[in-house]
Amino acid sequence: MKVRLGLIAGAACxxxxxxxxxxxxxxxxxxxxxxxxxxxxxxxxxxxxxxxSNNAEVRAFAEQMVKDHTAVNDQALALVKKLNVTPEDNxxxxxxxxxxxAKRAELAQLTGTAFDKAYLSNEVAYHKTVNGALETTLIxxxxxxxxxxxxxxxxxxxxxxxxxxxxxxxxxx
Amino acid sequence: MTRTTVWRALSGVIAxxxxxxxxxSAVPAAxxxxxxxxxxxxxxxxxxxxxxxxxxxxxxxxxxTTEKNTAAWNVSIAPGKSARVVMKKAGSFDYYCRYHPNMVxxxxxxxxxKK
Numbered sequence: 001m002k003v004r005l006g007l008i009a010g011a012a013c014x015x016x017x018x019x020x021x022x023x024x025x026x027x028x029x030x031x032x033x034x035x036x037x038x039x040x041x042x043x044x045x046x047x048x049x050x051x052x053s054n055n056a057e058v059r060a061f062a063e064q065m066v067k068d069h070t071a072v073n074d075q076a077l078a079l080v081k082k083l084n085v086t087p088e089d090n091x092x093x094x095x096x097x098x099x100x101x102a103k104r105a106e107l108a109q110l111t112g113t114a115f116d117k118a119y120l121s122n123e124v125a126y127h128k129t130v131n132g133a134l135e136t137t138l139i140x141x142x143x144x145x146x147x148x149x150x151x152x153x154x155x156x157x158x159x160x161x162x163x164x165x166x167x168x169x170x171x172x173x
Numbered sequence: 174m175t176r177t178t179v180w181r182a183l184s185g186v187i188a189x190x191x192x193x194x195x196x197x198s199a200v201p202a203a204x205x206x207x208x209x210x211x212x213x214x215x216x217x218x219x220x221x222x223x224x225x226x227x228x229x230x231x232x233x234x235x236x237x238t239t240e241k242n243t244a245a246w247n248v249s250i251a252p253g254k255s256a257r258v259v260m261k262k263a264g265s266f267d268y269y270c271r272y273h274p275n276m277v278x279x280x281x282x283x284x285x286x287k288k
Contacts, residue, residue, distance in 0.1 A: 156211035160273025
């Protein structure tokens with residue numbers, strides 16, 4: 001139940017973003033910060049899975065999350081440097097970070113299959129909500145074409161991860 | 174230096190000169206597919222049986238090229254690297270990236286002699 005509540009809260013966190021952005025569309029510096037934060041949080045989730053899970057498929061998935069999001073965030077950092085944009089912390093990034101910390105604390109209480117299931121279902125939900133935010137808010141709001149293009153590639157990456165998480169969850173059931 | 178020694182040295186030089194052109198001709202021509210921007214291009218490629226297909230990974234993340242239905246091939250490709258597969262059997266082969274299953278495409282292999 002705790003896990004389910006966490007998922008709902010996590011989804012609500014990003015789903016609420018378009019509403020908060022209705023009057024104040026996020027600027028490129030804020031968008032860069034949100035996208036970067038979303039990647040960092042999934043790297044942290046992957047590291048937690050690697051510390052707890054003994055399931056080979058779950059570990060392979062977690063390793064890929066760490067590797068992919070680190071590589072894409074490095075690319076994002078290079079881009080913001082090139083564009084001379086300083087990522088700007090904002091309410092959405094803060095809410096995402098707080099929510100992820102709560103989720104990590106929840107998952108830390110679990111072991112074995114219970115952890116694996118909760119981690120994978122959170123990965124599906126997390127990628128789904130980030131995809132929604134990218135599609136409805138971040139990509140349409142980005143004004144720099146290079147940032148927009150990186151976000152579009154990021155969306156395909158997150159969509160791929162969501163499918164991979166779904167496949168892994170099915171295979172480990 | 175005897176005449177034999179000179180001849181051997183010259184043979185070595187000639188052999189080396191011939192070898193220098195060898196790598197290009199030794200590597201068989203391949204039809205290329207690019208994995209880039211989390212997409213596959215072209216989405217469908219037609220080759221003849223016996224021809225080689227090369228996947229080039231231009232993304233910053235690992236990809237695989239994994240045949241879906243018959244496990245005809247399954248290869249991991251690191252960023253900036255490429256992988257080749259010789260298409261031996263005729264048929265239509267759907268493949269995807271195991272890490273990013275939204276990346277899907279097809280290789281159609283025609284029987285040799287057919288267009």
